Amino acid sequence: MNPPSSPRRLVLIVDDDALLREYLGEVLRHAGHDTLDAGTAAQALRVIEERGADIALVLLDIEMPGMSGLDLARLLREESPIPFMFLSASDDAASSRAAADAGAVGYVVKPVDAARLLPAFEAALARGDDIRRLQRSEANLTSALAAGRETSIAVGILMARFRIDRHTAFEAMRDQARTQRRKVGEVAEEILAAEETLNAMHAVIGERIRGRGRT
Structure with a gap:
């Protein structure tokens, strides 16, 4: 794998599939990042409450039991500056449009492999950093x-x-x-x-x- 184009960052992986969370964590850690994980939106919210200031990006499954990834994303957009990207089993236009409308900075279709995940992940990190800089500039102004x-x-x-x-x-x-x-x-x-x-x-x-x- 290529070395990461960004410095070491903390990523929260939210997916109800434990095996997928483990795989994604291995890929991102091998690429030089740190990870946290959650199996539900409720668990993710608790992690964000504790570590939100340190989290650079949330990698978020769209479809989960209970609160969906889209619902969690809308909550994040309203109450947190943390950027997020989506994992989805669907590659149709409606799903990608819903992700864009929710404010996602990236979108990856399952099944996920490292060759496709890492470029999309690094691009999402860069986009998230741009948004945060803009938010800070607006706040300062x-x-x-x-x-x-x-x-x-x-x-x-x-x-x-x-x-x-x-x-x-x-x-x-x-x-x-x-x-x-x-x-x-x-x-x-x-x-x-x-x-x-x-x-x-x-x-x-x-x-x-x-x-x-x-x-």
Whole structure:
């Protein structure tokens, strides 16, 4: 066998056929990867709960007793960033379309042999890595945009409260962050929280004053 094109990874094999799980595990370990296995979707979910952060890919049988592979895949897609590829006894267009719709990064038809499995497996790993990088980039962008909005709002609060210009307000926030060895965004969050507290207190005090006026 050719050496793996990717570094050593942890793979979860989910199939109700114990012999097939053993064979797939041997193939992947021989190719330089580590494996875990589960005979049902319920067992797979327990493994994912314990080791999910370490699992690079789930190799998943479509048809299993109880929760099917497709149902497990949909659950993974909704609640986990772990990519998955399918094993299937069917090579018809409907099965491959169902796998694609579920979000699979690969699809291998049984009976499985190493010559067909490994190229598809390595391609699925690469595709899964691409998706994870994209998800991280989107998460970072969302976080950056949120931090940018919070900083802009905090600058506006300082401008209104101290009657200063935008540049002075931002520099004051940055100086405070440097003094405390923190990020500007963290200082901005504190300013927003303080403003919310002051606004809430203003409403409470105003209500008390109005109440006294009525007595």
